[in-house]
Amino acid sequence: MTSLSPYLSYNGNCTEAMNFYAKLFGAKLETLLTYGDMPPEMGPCAPGAEKLVMHAHLVHPGFTIMAGDTPPGMEFKGIAGAMMAISFDTTAEAQRVFQALSEGGNVTMPLSETFWAQTFGMVTDRFGTPWGVNGGPKNFKQP
Structure with a gap:
């Protein structure tokens, strides 16, 4: 596996x-x-x-x-150039998680509808972890 x-x-x-x-x-x-x-x-x-x-x-x-x-003696540089992308079947679950991640964090894109999901938003939580939260996937055609 x-x-x-x-x-x-x-x-x-x-x-x-x-x-x-x-x-x-x-x-x-x-x-x-x-x-x-x-x-x-x-x-x-x-x-x-x-x-x-x-x-x-x-x-x-x-x-x-x-x-x-970060191991002792090494410089902490944070998490950069990547985010944790997580998807939920419902917008309600995405909203719940986004709200919790937002507390003490920094919302970089509020939850809103997109062409791929009923809701999507981006937030860096209070621990410095960037997240992309998707809820309610949509069917869309890819080129």
Whole structure:
């Protein structure tokens, strides 16, 4: 089996982000390993990094998300040049999720009707993750 999952980077708030997404999407946070959880043979954990997330794995029947905090000693550059695109069968579910992602975030395109969906909007949530939220797909002809 082949699968493709995004791997998101955070700046010390990965635990908070993954717990938020688990609740929002009804997903299960299956893995949350910190740098402090590393086995001794991996070397010492950088001082102050014990609670930073080395690897998180969120599982939902329709998708998985993997994530971690930026490793100690590396510069956090944020998430750029990509967004998480998520689609829902109904506009009501898209509106619910978009509203939750918008709280404390930055709406870059409010929800509105498009030629491919009854509603679509873009938002960067309070954790710095960009999202494209689709609801109520439409049938359209491709060239």
